[in-house]
Amino acid sequence: MLQADSARNRLTGIGLVSLTYLLFSLLDGSAKWLVGGMPVIMVVWLRFVTHVLIAGAVLFPLRGSSLVRTRYLRWHLLRALMLVAMTGINFWALQYLQLTVTSSIFFTVPLIIAVLSAPLLGERLDRGRWAAIITGFVGVLVIVRPGSADFHPAMLACVVNAVLYALFMLMTRRLAAYDSPETIQYLPAVGAAILLAPFAIAAWEWPDTWLEWTVACLLGVLGGSGHYLLALAHRYAPAGVIAPFLYQQVLYMALFGYLVFGDVPSAAVWVGAAIVIGSGLYLFSRERRA
Numbered sequence: 001m002l003q004a005d006s007a008r009n010r011l012t013g014i015g016l017v018s019l020t021y022l023l024f025s026l027l028d029g030s031a032k033w034l035v036g037g038m039p040v041i042m043v044v045w046l047r048f049v050t051h052v053l054i055a056g057a058v059l060f061p062l063r064g065s066s067l068v069r070t071r072y073l074r075w076h077l078l079r080a081l082m083l084v085a086m087t088g089i090n091f092w093a094l095q096y097l098q099l100t101v102t103s104s105i106f107f108t109v110p111l112i113i114a115v116l117s118a119p120l121l122g123e124r125l126d127r128g129r130w131a132a133i134i135t136g137f138v139g140v141l142v143i144v145r146p147g148s149a150d151f152h153p154a155m156l157a158c159v160v161n162a163v164l165y166a167l168f169m170l171m172t173r174r175l176a177a178y179d180s181p182e183t184i185q186y187l188p189a190v191g192a193a194i195l196l197a198p199f200a201i202a203a204w205e206w207p208d209t210w211l212e213w214t215v216a217c218l219l220g221v222l223g224g225s226g227h228y229l230l231a232l233a234h235r236y237a238p239a240g241v242i243a244p245f246l247y248q249q250v251l252y253m254a255l256f257g258y259l260v261f262g263d264v265p266s267a268a269v270w271v272g273a274a275i276v277i278g279s280g281l282y283l284f285s286r287e288r289r290a
Contacts, residue, residue, distance in 0.1 A: 009236045009237060010236070010237045010241050012233075012236045012237070013233045013234070013235075013236035013237025013241060013242045014233075014237065014241070014242055014245055016229045016230075016232055016233035016236065016242075017229070017230065017233040017237075017242040017245050017246075018245050018248060019229055020226050020229040020230045020233060021226075021245070021246060021248060021249040021252070022249075022252055023222045023223075023225055023226035023229070024222070024226045024249065025099075025103075025249050025252035025253050025256060026218075026222050026252075026256070027047075027219060027222040027223055027226060028090065028094060028099060028102065028103075028253070029099060029253075029256040029257070029260060030215050030218055030219055030222065031043055031047070031090070031091045031094055031219060032091075032094040032095075032099065032261070033215065033260065033261075034212065034215055034216060034219075035091055035092075035094060035095050036095070037208065037212070038205060038207065038212070039203045039205060040088065040091050040092050040095070041088070041196065041199050041200055041203050042200050042203055042204065042205060043091055043216070043219070044084070044087050044088050044091055044196060044200075045193065045196040045197065045199070045200035046200075046216045046217075046219060046220070047087060047091075047216075047219040047220060047223055048083075048084075048087075048189050048192040048193040048196065048220070048223075049193045049220065050216065050217045050218075050219055050220025050221070051189040051193075051219070051220035051221075051223050051224040052186070052189050052190050052193050052220070053220065054217070054220050054221055054224060055182075055185070055186055055189065055220070055224040055228075056186070059182050059186065063180075063182055066180075066183075067182055067183060067186055068183070068186070068187060068190075069183070070178075070179050070183055070187065071178070072175060072178060072179065073187075075171060075174075075175055076175075076183075076184075076187040076188055076191065077191055078171070079168065079171055079172075079175075079187075079188040079191075080187070080188040080189075080190070080191025080192045080195065081191070081195070082164055082167065082168050082171075082188075083168070083188045083189070083191075083192050084192045084195055084196060085164055086161055086164050086165055086168065087192070089157050089158070089160065089161045089164075090102065090158075090161055092154070092157065093154040093155075093157050093158050093161070095154075096152050096154040097152060097154050097155065097158070098257055098261075098263040098265060098269070099253040099254070099256060099257040099261075099263065100250060100253050100254045100257055100263070100265040100269055100273070101143060101155070101158075101265070101269055102158050102253075103249050103250050103253040104143050104250060104269055104272060104273035104276060105140060105143060105144070105155065105158040105159060105161075105162060106158065106161070106162055106165070106246075106249075107246065107247060107249075107250070107273065107276045107277060107280060108136055108137065108140055108159070108162045108276060109162050109165050109166045109169065109243075109246065110166075110243045110244075110246065110280045110283060110284070111132070111133045111136040111137070111276075111279060111280060111283065112162055112163055112166035113166045113169060113170065113243070114129060114132075114133055114283055115133060116166055116167065116170065128282075128286055129283060129286060132279045132280075132282045132283040132286070133279070133283070135275060135278075135279045136275065136276050136279030136280060136283075138275060139271075139272045139273070139274070139275030139276035139278075139279060140159065140272065140276060141272075142268055142271055142272035142275060143155070143268060143269055143272030143273065143276075144156075144159075144272075145268060150266070150268070172184065172230065172231060172234055173234050175231075176231055176234040176235050181228050181229075181231035181232040181235065182228065184227070184228075184231040185224060185227035185228040185230075185231055186224075188227075189223070189224065189227075243280075243284065244280065244281055244284045246280075247277045247280065247281075250273055250277075
């Protein structure tokens with residue numbers, strides 16, 4: 001059940017979501033390293049299979065059959081399909097783009113949530129909110145720079161991914177009122193592992209080294225822990241409170257990209273990211289005043 005909206009619970013939610021995005025940054029960095037030598041479909045499948053096996057080994061002794069019991073199975077199945085699509089798109093794009101590029105485009109999620117809240121939740125967008133949303137998407141254009149030599153179609157895939165993730169976040173918040181965080185993170189991973197199994201087996205390649213095996217198993221730990229903490233954070237704090245802390249991820253991504261891959265983000269990426277982040281923070285400040 002959702003916790004009371006108090007200052008202490010909000011701080012707890014902020015702490016949980018901050019750890020969440022650190023884990024997600026490590027997940028993306030590890031996946032980017034793996035897809036350099038393994039088929040994307042295999043990496044995606046291993047991410048979910050290891051998630052299911054490790055989380056199951058830890059959670060079933062604690063929760064028993066309640067781990068997989070829900071009255072909202074259709075919602076979990078839909079989230080499983082979305083999780084497959086989001087992870088596949090993201091891992092594919094990481095073959096071609098720097099971590100800071102994918103994360104900066106991902107920062108449009110709060111802006112997309114604001115746009116979707118009008119038709120889905122009946123919320124009204126005033127001129128200030130529209131100005132923030134439009135400015136944020138101008139920032140995306142600065143990053144993507146369509147028509148330039150630096151443009152890659154994978155950037156458009158990242159935009160699609162941001163839309164999917166915005167919908168995923170709205171569904172997570174809805175389910176957090178009814179199901180436990182353990183169930184919310186576990187059932188979609190089970191569905192994703194089953195859906196992808198035939199495709200992964202068809203493209204099967206054994207990891208070449210123990211390091212690849214270790215990193216592949218780590219994907220499940222990082223993904224499962226991240227989604228568990230994200231669902232838990234939504235039980236302690238409203239989405240509007242914890243969403244701004246998404247932006248710290250660009251620092252993790254930039255550091256990981258530089259240390260592991262030697263990537264140095266261009267000036268356009270930093271400028272575009274600053275515009276997107278500034279727009280999102282302005283939007284959040286208006287929501288808090290409202």
